[in-house]
Amino acid sequence: MTLKKWLTGSVWVASLLLATTASAATFKVAIGDAAGGTQYELGKVFAEQLKEKSGGSVTADLFPNSQLGDEQDTINDAAMGLLDFSILAINNITPFSPSVAVLTMPYVIQSLEDARTLTQGDVGKELTEKTIRDAGVRIVGWSYSGFRVLTNSKRPVRSLDDLKGLIIRVPKNELMIAFYNALGVNPTPMAWNETFTALQQGVVDGQDNPYITISAMKFDEVQKYITPIRYLFSLEPLVMSEQVFQAQTPEVQAWILEAGQAATEYSYEYIQVTEDNIKQELQAAGMEIVELANNEQDWIDAATTKVWPAFYDSIGGKERLDAVLATLNR
Structure with missing residues (x-):
């Protein structure tokens, strides 16, 4: 057999194996949170x-509680084609695709409807394209987890003065670190699985x-006070390795995108019917919800005057943020 014939045959066999794998596959899905959360x-x-949708020919195995590594590790693995899927907090995508940070700018998203409008509209489509280009991963679904609330074990926090002296864990995310710095806090960046x-x-x-997330991770066992700040609505996308996506047949790609959309719609409904019950459960477990004084205005002022301008360049310019706000009629 000539070398040319051998190479041609090898390519044909490889293509056949890839097609077979693509139409009958079991994908791995890394999940940062424990079972029971929105992720x-x-x-x-x-x-x-x-x-x-695939009639059982394509399946997905879930690996919760950071079994396959912390969230930034899993997106890195997905970018290299070493992992199929990861569900992770959106702030852990921003180091790889900075423009996504527009959705994490403090006090931009002010309701669940705002979150849905941005992720399911033109803004979401544009960010999906940018994550493919910048990070090598494709957003195929969104989890809506609600606003991040502040918890601590020391004292009720009703004002910025009450934050003084508290050591607050934050993700390894520049924007979130900058937010707490603007509040007068020196936060401690830490991986999620160490928290x-x-x-x-x-x-x-x-x-x-x-x-x-507080409920799913059983933080009520180690935290006492909750302050319902609303600086960041937690979005946790389902991302897929673009290398793995492109290796699939068009039929499998369609199933993946359809399944991601169905899961997104479910997540939107799920948070609406569960969050109030979870608040009650956390209070019954001994946690105390402490409302902020002054309607959070001091926190909002710190964010919009100190944090927003520092991140205009990384998100694509002030006009990019203005366009997002205009989408929300603000």
């Missing part, structure tokens, strides 16, 4: 829908996350 619910419905132990051992006093 897991998104993944569960995505897996169910994918199996149903519970750090709270338990008193390495840090507090953290912020949505109610449903």
